Amino acid sequence: MERGARESELALEARQLSVIYGRTRALAGVDLAVGWGERVALFGPNGAGKTTLLRTLASLTRPTTGSVLIGGQPIARDPLRARRLVGVVAHQTYLYDELTARENLRFYARLYGVAAADQRVDAVLEQVGMYQRRDERVAALSRGMQQRLALARAVLHDPPILLLDEPDTGLDLASFQVLEALLLGSAGRERTVVLASHNLEQGLRLAHRVVLLVAGRVVYAAPSASLDPAALEAVYRQHLAQR
Numbered sequence: 001m002e003r004g005a006r007e008s009e010l011a012l013e014a015r016q017l018s019v020i021y022g023r024t025r026a027l028a029g030v031d032l033a034v035g036w037g038e039r040v041a042l043f044g045p046n047g048a049g050k051t052t053l054l055r056t057l058a059s060l061t062r063p064t065t066g067s068v069l070i071g072g073q074p075i076a077r078d079p080l081r082a083r084r085l086v087g088v089v090a091h092q093t094y095l096y097d098e099l100t101a102r103e104n105l106r107f108y109a110r111l112y113g114v115a116a117a118d119q120r121v122d123a124v125l126e127q128v129g130m131y132q133r134r135d136e137r138v139a140a141l142s143r144g145m146q147q148r149l150a151l152a153r154a155v156l157h158d159p160p161i162l163l164l165d166e167p168d169t170g171l172d173l174a175s176f177q178v179l180e181a182l183l184l185g186s187a188g189r190e191r192t193v194v195l196a197s198h199n200l201e202q203g204l205r206l207a208h209r210v211v212l213l214v215a216g217r218v219v220y221a222a223p224s225a226s227l228d229p230a231a232l233e234a235v236y237r238q239h240l241a242q243r
């Protein structure tokens with residue numbers, strides 16, 4: 001990683017983020033601080049603002065007010081630096097249907113300026129279990145396979161921070177393990193992760209901390225170790241009932 005980024009204690013920081021779309025307030029003053037190597041699971045009902053928060057953290061959506069800092073620096077100051085530090089899995093896969101799996105990843109590797117790109121692409125294809133299917137067009141791949149490739153695309157430049165919006169969409173059991181391995185990174189190089197999910201059990205298992213978002217606000221946050229899925233579900237339902 002480039003010099004400077006790790007000098008900040010926080011990998012990621014959202015300060016009083018608000019996003020307003022027309023008459024909809026998608027985020028209403030969200031504060032979130034994530035340390036290096038920390039994994040945070042973001043839960044909340046449909047429309048709570050999870051996607052908006054992740055898109056704003058990834059600098060894909062501009063906040064109406066508030067700011068996002070990556071590695072201690074506002075993303076607005078140097079969006080390219082922020083993109084180098086961050087890998088994103090969004091609802092769209094950002095893959096080109098008419099290109100093969102490998103062509104897609106080679107395209108993104110060039111875009112990101114990845115060193116030894118061809119070897120890196122093959123290694124990542126292997127990691128997500130798609131090496132055998134490397135020469136097939138994306139249009140001909142199943143949804144879960146496309147999602148595996150979206151994960152591959154997100155980690156291609158080996159970013160220390162991953163932002164994932166329901167990354168388990170369409171994944172089978174084996175792919176879950178691929179996802180978990182990618183999230184955890186290698187020993188001593190744990191990734192910083194913010195992940196939105198509807199799967200309480202998986203989110204609890206993967207994350208150090210859970211955050212519950214309701215109507216654009218953080219209504220609850222706790223260390224995962226203090227909860228089991230039943231306790232988390234009870235908290236979740238209690239907050240929904242109060243709306």
Ligand code: ATP
Nearest residue numbers: 021024025026044045046047048049050051052053
């Ligand atoms: P889900 O669990 O369904 O994925 P979410 O928590 O990710 O939901 P968001 O997609 O962030 O929720 O949406 C938050 C609110 O902002 C919703 O009311 C949604 O309709 C609104 N919204 C999101 N994107 C837009 C947009 N581009 N234009 C207008 N309104 C939007």
